Amino acid sequence: MSLQKKATVIASSVAAVLVVIKLFVGIVSGSVSVLASAIDSILDIFVSLFNYFAIHNAEKPPSEKFNYGLGKIEALAAVIEGLIITVSGIFIMYQGIMKIIHNKPVTHLGTSLIVMIVSIVLTGGLVLFLEYVAKKTGNLVVKSDALHYKTDLLSNSAVLLSLAIVYFTKFYAIDGFFGIAIAFYIIYSAYELIKEGILILMDVALEDETVEKIVQIIESTPKVTSYHFLKTRKAGPFNFVDVHLVFNPEISLKEAHDISDQVEKRIKQIDPDKRWEVTIHLDPTDDSCLHDTDGCSEGEK
Structure with a gap:
């Protein structure tokens, strides 16, 4: 198991x-903050199970039906998880408003405080572990899971604070106010997650730093006179690179092919933890202008 x-x-x-x-x-206690946190944890179970399914499929090699693999399922999972986080935030906000309106008392405060302390300890340990895995693997699903549980950690801390205030002041409405504040934070945190997933689904290019390294590799390779049509994208564990390399027309096909293999190998070394799909087209001349909408000038033809 990975x-x-x-x-x-x-x-x-x-x-x-x-x-x-x-x-x-x-x-038992009637605390909307604790109840909201419990509902969020129920969603966590389903999200984590869905993430397992997403990772399992994303790791499958390309097939006859899916020639480029199923890497984008990770981005889809991130978008779905972000939407689930948003829905849970809206529900918590509603519960907080109802708490303020009805001002129902919170009971079993001592037990509730202990439960939230235990929850913070367990969630904190889980966040550290998930962030370690996300950093080591670069997996977007695990990264989104780490973000999800980080919001849980902060919301649990807010719940603990609200229970402590209620315990000492008997101001029960504060439980609802904290619930609303937690909801706003949860919804805000889900935005970046959804945004990143959508960008990948729309074939966003690799990070500028990575593209710059690819350009440096190409420009520093002997006998490559120029390049064009450099395109990149990412999908789960895969990084895709397409580029046209221009060589002197007198070079042999074998030598040009060997050089392109070297370029491909160096590109893959940028991030060995990623699975790279590098496609290089060999050109005897720079024909990029032939594909431009404006065409070529007389001097370029």
């Missing part, structure tokens, strides 16, 4: 433990 798959299994297990504890205490 490291990223293990991460989703561990995340699901931690979420399941937290659901049982939070749901029981939230119902």
Whole structure:
């Protein structure tokens, strides 16, 4: 089992433990903050299971039906997870408003405080682990999961603070205000996640720093006179690069092919943890103007 798959299994297990504890205490105590946190943990389970499915399929090699693999399923999972986070934020906001309107008391405060402390410790450990896996693998799904649980960590801390205030002041409406504040933060944090997933689904280019390294490799390669039509995109664990390299017309096809192999090898070394698909077209002249809408001038033909 890959490291990223293990991460989703561990995340699901931690979420399941937290659901049982939070749901029981939230119902018994009547705290909207704890109950909202429990519902969020239920969503965490389904999201982590979906992420496992996404990673499992994204890691499959290209097939006859999916010639470029299923890497984009990671981006799709990130968008879906971001939307789920947003919906949970809206629900928490609604519960917070109802709490303020009805001002229902919170009971079993001592137990609720202990539960939230345990939740913060478990979630904090999980966030550190997921961030480690995301950094090591560069997996977008694990990265989104880490962000999700980081919002849980902050919301759990806010719940703990609100319970402490209620415990000492008996100002029950504060529970609702904190719930609304948590909801706004959750919705805001989901925006970047959805944005990144959509950009990948729309074939956004690789990061500027990576593209610049590719350009440096090409320009520093002997006997490559120029290049054009450099295009890049990413999909899950795959980085795609397409480029036309221009050689002197007198060069042999074998030598040009060998040089392009060297270029491909150096590009793949930019990030060995990624799976690169590099397609290089060999040109005897720079024919890029032939593909421009304005065509070529007389001197370029």
